[in-house]
Amino acid sequence: MTDKRGSRATDRTEAIMRTTLELGKEIGYAKLSIEAVAARAGVGKHTIYRRWSSKGALFLDSLLSLNKSDLDYPDTGDIVADLRRQIHAAIELLDRPPVGPLYRALIGEALLNPQVAAALNDHFITPQAEKTLARLKVARDQGQLSPGFDLDLAMDILSGPLYFRALIVQEPLTHEYVDRVIEALFTGMESRP
Amino acid sequence: MTDKRGSRATDRTEAIMRTTLELGKEIGYAKLSIEAVAARAGVGKHTIYRRWSSKGALFLDSLLSLNKSDLDYPDTGDIVADLRRQIHAAIELLDRPPVGPLYRALIGEALLNPQVAAALNDHFITPQAEKTLARLKVARDQGQLSPGFDLDLAMDILSGPLYFRALIVQEPLTHEYVDRVIEALFTGMESRP
Amino acid sequence: MTDKRGSRATDRTEAIMRTTLELGKEIGYAKLSIEAVAARAGVGKHTIYRRWSSKGALFLDSLLSLNKSDLDYPDTGDIVADLRRQIHAAIELLDRPPVGPLYRALIGEALLNPQVAAALNDHFITPQAEKTLARLKVARDQGQLSPGFDLDLAMDILSGPLYFRALIVQEPLTHEYVDRVIEALFTGMESRP
Amino acid sequence: MTDKRGSRATDRTEAIMRTTLELGKEIGYAKLSIEAVAARAGVGKHTIYRRWSSKGALFLDSLLSLNKSDLDYPDTGDIVADLRRQIHAAIELLDRPPVGPLYRALIGEALLNPQVAAALNDHFITPQAEKTLARLKVARDQGQLSPGFDLDLAMDILSGPLYFRALIVQEPLTHEYVDRVIEALFTGMESRP
DNA sequence: AGTTAAACGAGACGGTACGTCGAGTCTTTGT
DNA sequence: ACAAAGACTCGACGTACCGTCTCGTTTAACT
Numbered sequence: 001m002t003d004k005r006g007s008r009a010t011d012r013t014e015a016i017m018r019t020t021l022e023l024g025k026e027i028g029y030a031k032l033s034i035e036a037v038a039a040r041a042g043v044g045k046h047t048i049y050r051r052w053s054s055k056g057a058l059f060l061d062s063l064l065s066l067n068k069s070d071l072d073y074p075d076t077g078d079i080v081a082d083l084r085r086q087i088h089a090a091i092e093l094l095d096r097p098p099v100g101p102l103y104r105a106l107i108g109e110a111l112l113n114p115q116v117a118a119a120l121n122d123h124f125i126t127p128q129a130e131k132t133l134a135r136l137k138v139a140r141d142q143g144q145l146s147p148g149f150d151l152d153l154a155m156d157i158l159s160g161p162l163y164f165r166a167l168i169v170q171e172p173l174t175h176e177y178v179d180r181v182i183e184a185l186f187t188g189m190e191s192r193p
Numbered sequence: 194m195t196d197k198r199g200s201r202a203t204d205r206t207e208a209i210m211r212t213t214l215e216l217g218k219e220i221g222y223a224k225l226s227i228e229a230v231a232a233r234a235g236v237g238k239h240t241i242y243r244r245w246s247s248k249g250a251l252f253l254d255s256l257l258s259l260n261k262s263d264l265d266y267p268d269t270g271d272i273v274a275d276l277r278r279q280i281h282a283a284i285e286l287l288d289r290p291p292v293g294p295l296y297r298a299l300i301g302e303a304l305l306n307p308q309v310a311a312a313l314n315d316h317f318i319t320p321q322a323e324k325t326l327a328r329l330k331v332a333r334d335q336g337q338l339s340p341g342f343d344l345d346l347a348m349d350i351l352s353g354p355l356y357f358r359a360l361i362v363q364e365p366l367t368h369e370y371v372d373r374v375i376e377a378l379f380t381g382m383e384s385r386p
Numbered sequence: 387m388t389d390k391r392g393s394r395a396t397d398r399t400e401a402i403m404r405t406t407l408e409l410g411k412e413i414g415y416a417k418l419s420i421e422a423v424a425a426r427a428g429v430g431k432h433t434i435y436r437r438w439s440s441k442g443a444l445f446l447d448s449l450l451s452l453n454k455s456d457l458d459y460p461d462t463g464d465i466v467a468d469l470r471r472q473i474h475a476a477i478e479l480l481d482r483p484p485v486g487p488l489y490r491a492l493i494g495e496a497l498l499n500p501q502v503a504a505a506l507n508d509h510f511i512t513p514q515a516e517k518t519l520a521r522l523k524v525a526r527d528q529g530q531l532s533p534g535f536d537l538d539l540a541m542d543i544l545s546g547p548l549y550f551r552a553l554i555v556q557e558p559l560t561h562e563y564v565d566r567v568i569e570a571l572f573t574g575m576e577s578r579p
Numbered sequence: 580m581t582d583k584r585g586s587r588a589t590d591r592t593e594a595i596m597r598t599t600l601e602l603g604k605e606i607g608y609a610k611l612s613i614e615a616v617a618a619r620a621g622v623g624k625h626t627i628y629r630r631w632s633s634k635g636a637l638f639l640d641s642l643l644s645l646n647k648s649d650l651d652y653p654d655t656g657d658i659v660a661d662l663r664r665q666i667h668a669a670i671e672l673l674d675r676p677p678v679g680p681l682y683r684a685l686i687g688e689a690l691l692n693p694q695v696a697a698a699l700n701d702h703f704i705t706p707q708a709e710k711t712l713a714r715l716k717v718a719r720d721q722g723q724l725s726p727g728f729d730l731d732l733a734m735d736i737l738s739g740p741l742y743f744r745a746l747i748v749q750e751p752l753t754h755e756y757v758d759r760v761i762e763a764l765f766t767g768m769e770s771r772p
Numbered sequence: 773a774g775t776t777a778a779a780c781g782a783g784a785c786g787g788t789a790c791g792t793c794g795a796g797t798c799t800t801t802g803t
Numbered sequence: 804a805c806a807a808a809g810a811c812t813c814g815a816c817g818t819a820c821c822g823t824c825t826c827g828t829t830t831a832a833c834t
Binding site: 589591615621622623624625626629 | 779780781782794
Binding site for chain 2: 149181184
């Protein structure tokens with residue numbers, strides 16, 4: 001009746017991903033080894049390799065399994081308020097322990113392994129970007145943004161500085177900082193060129 | 194007169210860094226091994242470990258040895274023109290082969306190894322940022338920017354989107370894109386909040 | 387039927403020991419390295435370390451694997467003849483190439499490594515000594531030796547001078563010399579104290 | 580007047596040998612390294628290599644520097660008594676700490692390194708053997724031993740069992756055991772062949 | 773006394789091997 | 804049939820010494 005093979009497989013898959021995150025939190029991604037995950041999960045290494053092609057792929061899946069799309073956009077009709085709400089939620093999830101350090105490491109892995117980069121983009125970055133773009137497009141269509149508003153660039157200006165501070169400068173992101181970015185985007189920098 | 198010991202040591206140091214970059218270009222940072230660098234450079238492993246504490250540290254120094262600060266700011270009196278010139282030069286150097294892939298990998302390593310992150314910040318990111326800030330400050334003092342202009346945020350908005358596209362979305366940076374970012378910073382996004 | 391795991395493991399074990407002896411004969415024990423044995427045998431170093439704790443232990447086992455107990459005692463009823471036969475066989479095996487130099491080196495290793503010494507005693511020296519003692523005891527019980535005959539000392543007088551010449555003075559052992567030792571033991575030195 | 584160069588050189592030489600023995604006692608010969616001796620003695624490695632060609636050679640000299648020929652034979656006219664006295668002294672020196680373990684290790688090294696073996700023979704084994712032979716010869720000439728007494732064999736029977744027990748069986752030598760060997764040599768084994 | 777040459781400490785250097793670890797593959801056994 | 808268990812080859816890790824080789828710096832012998 002029930003697909004026992006499937007359910008058993010699912011069990012292992014989840015157990016492995018759970019262990020991966022557990023170990024990742026304990027010792028960090030850099031020191032994580034498939035060997036150790038297998039041992040801790042009580043699973044043969046084969047069983048891991050059968051499902052994932054590399055440590056990065058396993059790690060990506062493990063991390064994504066956490067984020068059951070908590071980062072969806074609300075639509076209250078107020079684009080600024082909606083963006084604020086979503087981005088505040090995003091930094092809360094992605095820049096704070098326990099996920100923060102792991103997400104940082106995942107991006108590090110992606111920069112060293114193109115396959116992980118592609119998968120990360122396909123399964124997380126692009127979908128999220130598209131949600132943002134879609135919300136912005138709605139706002140533009142509703143006249144909250146001018147017709148010539150550059151959605152892609154806006155998206156990058158919303159994300160870029162945050163990633164830059166989180167990954168490159170490595171300072172914790174604050175809600176105040178997010179607000180400054182959003183304000184700059186919508187009300188300008190008071191420049192006088 | 195000359196410090197012969199020093200010059201000998203310098204020889205090795207440079208030979209090792211040269212070999213590191215060479216091998217890095219050939220096989221990529223991820224597959225690089227200290228063993229291979231030592232062999233190719235005709236040098237004992239100890240001689241490498243004596244100078245650098247990890248593969249990342251060696252790689253960082255090797256890459257920085259290339260950038261004989263070509264990224265200094267001009268000061269023509271026109272802040273926008275000067276920023277354009279510098280940022281165009283920067284993406285030309287840092288986002289194109291041969292340095293581009295290596296720089297990406299270096300940041301990847303930094304995300305996995307806090308020591309490398311700290312060194313990268315100290316020796317490259319922060320000094321570069323400070324040059325940008327200094328140039329912006331001059332412009333503000335000269336009245337080219339309004340007194341309330343947020344220099345730090347401007348810096349992040351200039352860098353963030355570029356890093357975001359280069360590292361996360363992994364699309365090649367174009368001069369046209371740089372110009373759009375600069376324009377958005379100084380003339381606004383035409384938003385209508 | 388057959389223990390397949392065992393047979394595979396046995397294959398490697400024997401291949402490693404064979405290679406060890408081969409290399410030992412070529413370059414000598416002192417220059418032997420586990421690295422070289424592994425490479426020559428087409429085996430990972432781990433596979434050697436899994437089985438033996440040190441170069442000495444590997445070497446001991448390798449050498450003992452040769453001696454398919456050819457050194458058993460005959461019992462013709464004539465104790466002198468039997469000892470002669472066995473000891474002549476022993477020096478032929480242990481003091482001549484190819485085993486001679488390796489056996490000498492093994493004892494050298496045993497003198498530097500107590501674990502090897504213990505293993506050598508347990509697996510070779512003591513068993514051989516006990517065979518000799520047993521044969522002597524039979525002879526004494528049969529009245530071929532006087533009741534007060536000191537078996538242990540006899541054992542040492544049979545072995546000691548041979549080891550002394552072989553290891554310390556480092557002269558090749560001859561059958562004539564063996565006969566002089568045996569004769570001295572049984573018929574005395576013609577001393578006149 | 581005094582050879583000052585010589586005296587300085589002698590100082591170093593002695594300091595190095597002293598340190599060698601000191602370290603040898605602490606960590607054992609097997610773990611001894613020229614590097615460590617140099618460091619401990621506050622001496623450059625060159626200064627050691629200038630004097631000795633190998634660790635074994637250094638160790639041999641260091642050990643021999645201790646034995647300012649305390650093992651000379653007395654000649655009281657009683658060959659048995661004189662042998663006893665000398666051999667008892669020998670085992671006391673060579674089989675007991677602190678020299679015992681080092682002497683054992685030296686012989687181990689000699690078995691692995693022919694140059695050390697040759698030097699050990701030339702500088703210690705052979706001279707000692709000749710003293711024994713000389714003393715025995717005097718006894719034979721004086722008629723204390725029969726004219727056909729085999730001096731070389733006697734020498735081996737006096738030494739062999741002791742070395743055998745000390746090196747191979749690795750049991751501590753006792754004076755009682757020495758006496759049994761001497762008695763066996765001179766009064767026979769009470770065999771009845 | 774000043775010069776010169778050897779010996780020296782210090783330690784960098786190219787090597788070789790160590791013993792360990794993990795990757796990814798392959799085999800055996802159990803269920 | 805599939806999975807745990809783990810043995811296997813391979814490659815690299817970071818360390819320790821080897822014996823050689825500069826480097827200045829004593830030191831003492833000979834101008």
